[in-house]
Amino acid sequence: MSSAFRRDFVWGFGRALALPAWIVGFSLLGVGSLARDAGHPIGAAVLSTILIWAAPAQLILYGTIASGGLLVAAALAVGLSAIRLLPMVLSIWPYLRRPGQPLWLQLLMAHFVAATSWIDATRHLPGMEPDRRVPYYLGFASACVAVSSTMTALGFLLVGALPGPMAAGLLCLTPLYFMIALVGSARNAPDWLAIALGVGLVPVAQITVGRDFDLLATGLVGGTAAYLLGRWLPRRAA
Structure with a gap:
């Protein structure tokens, strides 16, 4: 070494x-x-x-x-x-x-x-x-x-x-730290949009897919939407 x-x-x-x-x-x-x-x-x-x-x-x-x-x-x-x-x-x-x-x-x-x-x-x-x-x-x-x-x-x-x-x-310390760190490291609109969608879609996901799959569904839908909007907004502005 x-x-x-x-x-x-x-x-x-x-x-x-x-x-x-x-x-x-x-x-x-x-x-x-x-x-x-x-x-x-x-x-x-x-x-x-x-x-x-x-x-x-x-x-x-x-x-x-x-x-x-x-x-x-x-x-x-x-x-x-x-x-x-x-x-x-x-x-x-x-x-x-x-x-x-x-x-x-x-x-x-x-x-x-x-x-x-x-x-x-x-x-x-x-x-x-x-x-x-x-x-x-x-x-x-x-x-x-x-x-x-x-x-x-x-x-x-x-x-x-x-x-x-x-x-x-x-047991909640790690997810709290994770959330705070995500907010602290957000630098652009897609980052903030992904965080906002992740938080906002939780109640909908719990109702539609249940508590066993709500985190997976929220991340998939919110993250994909933030990624697509992040690519679309600069083109729209141009």
Whole structure:
């Protein structure tokens, strides 16, 4: 590992520790308590954070186990829930993929994609030199996973110490951070339009497709409409 790689890795690690890693980490406290309620040992709880790396998917896993569901059904549900991350991976992949990268590194970088790491990547990777992007991204994502794994263990040990509403509220930290970061990074009319449509279409989606698919429908319809209008408005103005 070169000194330049270590420098950029540490830079990303430190930037994550400044705030983002703690936001996602505290949301994993509730996952640790759910794992204990489901009868899993602390090691399995921490491993679920490292391997799944998605609090909603972990909630699905432990909710299914707690209700007596089959592990096969839980695995299928967790896999399907991860589909929402595919557009995030594709959107930042041009900045991370380099000629000659080994397959294991590409899989690791794709695995690290989550709301927090994606937001930071979209804001900072485009302005970086290509050789600095991968170590920075790996450092940032590693810090998030490390803090989240620690918080999962802490939540496992503190089960019963946190009031139920507080534990549930901690799970909302990541989506709140995601929303605030999206607003903060919006730069043009299509960005603002996508956010507005995403928020405004939620009630309609819940009525038409139900709570199980409202997020998917809202993102698909709102994002597509914002993209098309973003291409149409400049032509109209011209």
